[in-house]
Amino acid sequence: MSLPHPRIVSAEILRNDPLTKEIREIVFRLPSDWGPAEPGQFVQVECRPADPFVLRRPFSIARTREGSGELRLHLVFAPVGDGTRALAACRPGEHTSLVGPLGRGFRPIPGRRPILVGGGRGVAPLLSLGDQIRKTHPEGLLLFGVRGPDQLHELEDPAYPIEIATQDGSVGFHGHLLGLLDALLEEGRIRPDSDAIYSCGPNPMLHALSDWAIARGFPAQVSLETLFGCGFGICAGCAVPVKQSEDEVGDEFGHYRFACVDGPVFDAERVDWEGVRE
Amino acid sequence: MSLPHPRIVSAEILRNDPLTKEIREIVFRLPSDWGPAEPGQFVQVECRPADPFVLRRPFSIARTREGSGELRLHLVFAPVGDGTRALAACRPGEHTSLVGPLGRGFRPIPGRRPILVGGGRGVAPLLSLGDQIRKTHPEGLLLFGVRGPDQLHELEDPAYPIEIATQDGSVGFHGHLLGLLDALLEEGRIRPDSDAIYSCGPNPMLHALSDWAIARGFPAQVSLETLFGCGFGICAGCAVPVKQSEDEVGDEFGHYRFACVDGPVFDAERVDWEGVRE
Amino acid sequence: MSGELDLSVRVGSVTLPTPVLVASGTFGYGSESPELTRAGELGGIVTKTITLEPRRGNEPLRLHETPAGLINSIGLQNVGVDRFREEKLPKLRALGVPIIASVGGRRAEEFVETVQRLEGVDGIVAYEINVSCPNVKEGGIEFCQRPESAAEVITAVRNVTKLPLWTKLSPNVSHIGVVAKACADAGADAFTAVNTFVGLSVDVKTRRSHIPLGTGGVSGPAIRPLALAKVRETVRATPLPVVGCGGIASANDALQFLVVGASAVQVGTASFRVPDIAARIQDGMKDFLRSEGLTSIGDLIGSYLDPSGPARP
Amino acid sequence: MSGELDLSVRVGSVTLPTPVLVASGTFGYGSESPELTRAGELGGIVTKTITLEPRRGNEPLRLHETPAGLINSIGLQNVGVDRFREEKLPKLRALGVPIIASVGGRRAEEFVETVQRLEGVDGIVAYEINVSCPNVKEGGIEFCQRPESAAEVITAVRNVTKLPLWTKLSPNVSHIGVVAKACADAGADAFTAVNTFVGLSVDVKTRRSHIPLGTGGVSGPAIRPLALAKVRETVRATPLPVVGCGGIASANDALQFLVVGASAVQVGTASFRVPDIAARIQDGMKDFLRSEGLTSIGDLIGSYLDPSGPARP
Ligand SMILES: Cc1cc2nc3c(=O)[nH]c(=O)nc-3n(C[C@H](O)[C@H](O)[C@H](O)COP(=O)(O)OP(=O)(O)OC[C@H]3O[C@@H](n4cnc5c(N)ncnc54)[C@H](O)[C@@H]3O)c2cc1C
Ligand SMILES: Cc1cc2nc3c(=O)[nH]c(=O)nc-3n(C[C@H](O)[C@H](O)[C@H](O)COP(=O)(O)OP(=O)(O)OC[C@H]3O[C@@H](n4cnc5c(N)ncnc54)[C@H](O)[C@@H]3O)c2cc1C
Ligand SMILES: Cc1cc2nc3c(=O)[nH]c(=O)nc-3n(C[C@H](O)[C@H](O)[C@H](O)COP(=O)(O)O)c2cc1C
Ligand SMILES: Cc1cc2nc3c(=O)[nH]c(=O)nc-3n(C[C@H](O)[C@H](O)[C@H](O)COP(=O)(O)O)c2cc1C
Ligand code: FES
Ligand code: FES
Numbered sequence A, B: 001m002s003l004p005h006p007r008i009v010s011a012e013i014l015r016n017d018p019l020t021k022e023i024r025e026i027v028f029r030l031p032s033d034w035g036p037a038e039p040g041q042f043v044q045v046e047c048r049p050a051d052p053f054v055l056r057r058p059f060s061i062a063r064t065r066e067g068s069g070e071l072r073l074h075l076v077f078a079p080v081g082d083g084t085r086a087l088a089a090c091r092p093g094e095h096t097s098l099v100g101p102l103g104r105g106f107r108p109i110p111g112r113r114p115i116l117v118g119g120g121r122g123v124a125p126l127l128s129l130g131d132q133i134r135k136t137h138p139e140g141l142l143l144f145g146v147r148g149p150d151q152l153h154e155l156e157d158p159a160y161p162i163e164i165a166t167q168d169g170s171v172g173f174h175g176h177l178l179g180l181l182d183a184l185l186e187e188g189r190i191r192p193d194s195d196a197i198y199s200c201g202p203n204p205m206l207h208a209l210s211d212w213a214i215a216r217g218f219p220a221q222v223s224l225e226t227l228f229g230c231g232f233g234i235c236a237g238c239a240v241p242v243k244q245s246e247d248e249v250g251d252e253f254g255h256y257r258f259a260c261v262d263g264p265v266f267d268a269e270r271v272d273w274e275g276v277r278e
Numbered sequence C, D: 001m002s003g004e005l006d007l008s009v010r011v012g013s014v015t016l017p018t019p020v021l022v023a024s025g026t027f028g029y030g031s032e033s034p035e036l037t038r039a040g041e042l043g044g045i046v047t048k049t050i051t052l053e054p055r056r057g058n059e060p061l062r063l064h065e066t067p068a069g070l071i072n073s074i075g076l077q078n079v080g081v082d083r084f085r086e087e088k089l090p091k092l093r094a095l096g097v098p099i100i101a102s103v104g105g106r107r108a109e110e111f112v113e114t115v116q117r118l119e120g121v122d123g124i125v126a127y128e129i130n131v132s133c134p135n136v137k138e139g140g141i142e143f144c145q146r147p148e149s150a151a152e153v154i155t156a157v158r159n160v161t162k163l164p165l166w167t168k169l170s171p172n173v174s175h176i177g178v179v180a181k182a183c184a185d186a187g188a189d190a191f192t193a194v195n196t197f198v199g200l201s202v203d204v205k206t207r208r209s210h211i212p213l214g215t216g217g218v219s220g221p222a223i224r225p226l227a228l229a230k231v232r233e234t235v236r237a238t239p240l241p242v243v244g245c246g247g248i249a250s251a252n253d254a255l256q257f258l259v260v261g262a263s264a265v266q267v268g269t270a271s272f273r274v275p276d277i278a279a280r281i282q283d284g285m286k287d288f289l290r291s292e293g294l295t296s297i298g299d300l301i302g303s304y305l306d307p308s309g310p311a312r313p
Helices: A082-089 A124-133 A177-186 A203-216 B082-089 B124-133 B177-186 B203-216 C080-093 C108-118 C147-158 C176-186 C221-237 C251-259 C277-292 D081-093 D108-118 D147-158 D176-185 D221-237 D251-259 D277-292
Strands: A007-018 A024-031 A042-045 A057-060 A063-067 A070-077 A095-102 A113-119 A141-146 A162-166 A195-200 A220-223 A239-241 A256-258 A265-267 B007-018 B024-031 B042-045 B057-060 B063-067 B070-077 B095-102 B113-119 B141-146 B162-166 B195-200 B220-223 B239-241 B256-258 B265-267 C009-011 C014-016 C020-022 C044-046 C063-066 C069-072 C099-103 C124-130 C165-169 C190-193 C197-199 C216-219 C242-245 C264-267 D009-011 D014-016 D020-022 D044-046 D063-066 D069-072 D099-103 D124-130 D165-169 D190-193 D197-199 D216-219 D242-245 D264-267
Touching (some): A042 A070, A057 A070, A063 A124, A162 A177, B024 B095, B042 B070, B113 B124, B141 B177, C080 C099, C147 C165, C147 C176, C176 C221, C190 C221, C197 D221, C221 C242, C221 D063, C221 D069, C251 C264, C264 C277, D147 D165, D190 D221, D216 D221, D221 D251, D251 D264, D264 D277
Parallel strands (some): B195 B220, C044 C099, C165 C190, D020 D264, D165 D190
Antiparallel strands (some): A220 A265, B042 B057, C009 C014, C069 C216, D069 D216
């Protein structure tokens, strides 16, 4: 891996706005030589800078934008607990500390048309993936599955055409993402022999999607979420159970991998879903 | 004591500005039926509202101003540690929680001319004392001893004429407060038979002032600072050693009193200065 | 709606209107600023530890704040049993809340004598025998660090009273269950777990402890997970009821202690920041019961799904 | 100017370039992201605890945050001694920092066998014998809770190596000094004090522990005053050097441990938030020495003015 070394930076908050009732976007100013980040990598953010005894929280890099000697880092996040709610309360002009870019991102498969599948607030890393591969993979689809309008936000300059599934039927396909995928497969708009799935979302959705993709022969990569202690491989806190192949017996971490350095993106068939806390 | 019951209130910060390099003034909006506070009483303030595990910090009530269905509470404070620095960083519009008014304040002696003596940032309770007694005690003096200009701030509408002592000689009397008091005594501008001293400041200054006043026959009351756990008498953390008079043997707290309920204002001759941590 | 919720609990033979008490030494004599603390609404008030003679307590400074915690070194400052009975107790009784009298001492005889002077006095529903205070030079923590010593105190006090004896346990031991068992055998009726953890904080400039005596007792949210583990261990050790204590600052915290098997809880340091926190915790418990569709707090007590298997096997 | 400051310390026969080490299990194998952690500047790196066989560790979720603290239940996940020696150690050695190999096991023989496989390997300056891990079902904490068991392990390992043996002590005991003495008599050369405190946190909705195994080990700033008290007790118990550990997150924290007599310190959980905190703490120590007009960190070690009198009387 020739990724840039992760760094600790103090970053100014430029914007911190709601996109919907449940989802927000926060934008940081970073030095122009930060990164570059692989799509699917994440940053560890001090959500409550004034309180020195709280761990950082991980967020996927949603977008980076360069310009005038600086880099803008966009995160898309949902205030769900103390840390993310404190982040939501940070104001433009304040600074906080970021560590990153961290982790192993998506590895787009050459020659295969990307189908990006995001559930809930899990659209963030798919945006950076789209941004980075739209040149090499001009064709693709972006599927977005949400409960309803409270999670549904506009995407600025999306890389691919968007299909939406809402559980309440308010917009697009009425139902779950898997229903939408079934429909698209039936219509011949997605195909296991020429397409590849890249996904992010809640673990139960990723589990179901992985089963679905494997059963139908789609290559699939999923970005997993779990609790992080450090985010860069020193605490062994973020263990993800993986299936062990024959030639891996005695592999270094038994059948656990670290979501923060071996992931967060894993091949769908690699994950031992039975052991993932959902 | 027919003091009003202390209350827990969430108060909006209206202003939070530096008065000098070292001293700030913060103003809160309170319900109009708050208080009234005795001069020398204090409030317990959540300095870091977002961090639920830090104790409150005590601040003397510097001024209260009524008007249009609300009450404005002024505190004058110095950012010296984590709590006070966090308070300095709070912005107008934010809310924080106050408990008060608390403690026993100054008990102005009828018929004696008040000499208010403040050291360093210790001018706060003397402002409210001046405000409250200027009608009954139209004559008086306000002495203000500071290191230098970094501690010296304008007092709006002071109750009495001001004399200043600066250790660096930049303004007023060149030297310590005791030097100024000596000079005033010599000049006959203050007199033990007709005046009374009310003071607030760092403990070593109060100790020296008490010795000075007692030796010369001035009645004196001092507002002490120590570490507070609760501020309303339940933790026994704020013990102040006092001299026990004959008829008090076996008194309830041995020779300790609680600064938060028995004080913070004590008669100078009551305090057992040898036992006060300075 | 709220009237239908039952917060009452039993600690052995004692029925408490709610499971939320205030802990010894963290609520004065219970009668300080009762409006501010909403003292009259509580499940019970454990008094400041009372000793036979008045005690002046330790030299200041007596407190030092640490991350999410507080070190104290009060040294059992109190007015002594006689003045407690004459002056403090009547005011406390006027609140109409169950009173648990915390009793301390250096030797078993002091505990006995103190309890005797409180016997027959109205309003006390139980004694809390404080064999675990780490802040007095003689006695104090020693009792709990040797199970025989703690048991000796309980045996002696058992002989002079019929009121329930709650034993306040120290967490500063290898096996709190062993101490609990010894006290149960000696006649204890319940346990309060836990008192403070021994702690130290040093001013690196002066090379002195922030507390004149050196070490003090650590309380507050910092110790909550440690206290909860000790409470679970105590619950498993004997069939006696346990009153949980240590770092409770919210309804969620308090509920954790009930879930692992405590019959009630005590709130200490958290009252310093929020004077009526114990009453607020009761409010929060009601909200939780409603959100879970439960009507009685008793349904939660001991509901923990323990990966080590059930308690009291 | 900074060149004149001497941060080097001795832990028994081992000289360390600075007194700031990183604690076992909180710095991976020491070679993860060395630029981010400034690993090459440290006083020493204690490896993740190594066992004879690889261990897959405990079921997730393995972490839970508490006020100023962290509960962990990693379960000594590690690659085993052979792969450590072949794959991890060479990278670690390349950092040029003293390496202390932390060794764990269920029985004395496992410790012995593991140490034997590390003998003669370049770069290891000492072993840290982890007789205090609370997160493995068999063994683990039991060693420290019975001084004889801990001593037995030390005796056995002492027979197979000449390298210094640091014994990592558990704080979950009544008298850490008693365990320390037993280990000193058995041949330990130094102590690391302390490992994590047993803790529990419960999800009141599911009635389950946040950690599948139930209890875990609590680390972080919350335990700092508790750890400091245990370190002082250990310092007073034997003449052997003590490496202080527990909740250190700033230079001031680290200095407190040195002042009470620790010869060096280890930083654990604080690295999770600030990857290069150990190096920053060194920077802060230099600032402190300058502000005090001192030139050597050694002048601070044991400078505590203990109200209980001097250590090691
Ligand atoms: C690699 C990675 C990338 C992520 N990217 C994003 C992103 O782009 N946008 C976004 O909104 N969130 C993202 N998350 C999730 C985000 O980190 C969590 O929401 C956040 O840590 C919660 O912190 P909190 O303090 O608000 O919640 P807490 O108070 O810590 O927890 C609130 C609740 O959520 C649960 N919880 C918290 N974190 C997790 C988790 N990671 N997995 C499972 N349950 C959890 C807790 O157990 C609790 O029930 C990502 C997580 C990972 C690991
Ligand atoms: C009744 C009363 C009224 C007060 N009124 C005012 C006021 O009007 N304006 C004002 O600026 N301050 C006032 N103070 C002092 C103020 O409460 C402290 O400065 C504040 O608590 C410090 O908090 P911190 O978190 O910033 O400092 P910390 O980080 O807690 O402490 C910083 C340093 O100051 C020392 N320290 C902190 N508080 C005290 C104390 N009370 N006595 C002795 N040493 C202490 C600490 O030991 C440490 O060395 C008053 C104190 C009392 C008891
Ligand atoms: C300032 C203070 C004084 C205390 N005094 C006593 C006491 O007199 N008797 C006693 O049994 N416990 C005493 N304790 C311990 C508390 O009752 C309680 O066990 C401990 O603080 C843990 O609970 P908490 O974390 O909720 O405070 C005291 C605690 C504090 C903080
Ligand atoms: C995630 C984690 C893993 C740990 N693993 C080990 C270990 O393998 N061996 C060991 O001796 N201590 C282990 N510890 C304990 C630390 O080395 C240290 O003793 C403890 O965390 C206290 O220090 P701290 O508060 O600075 O973290 C671990 C601690 C944590 C938080
Ligand atoms: S979060 Fe620490 S190793 Fe992955
Ligand atoms: S500060 Fe708690 S009794 Fe005075």
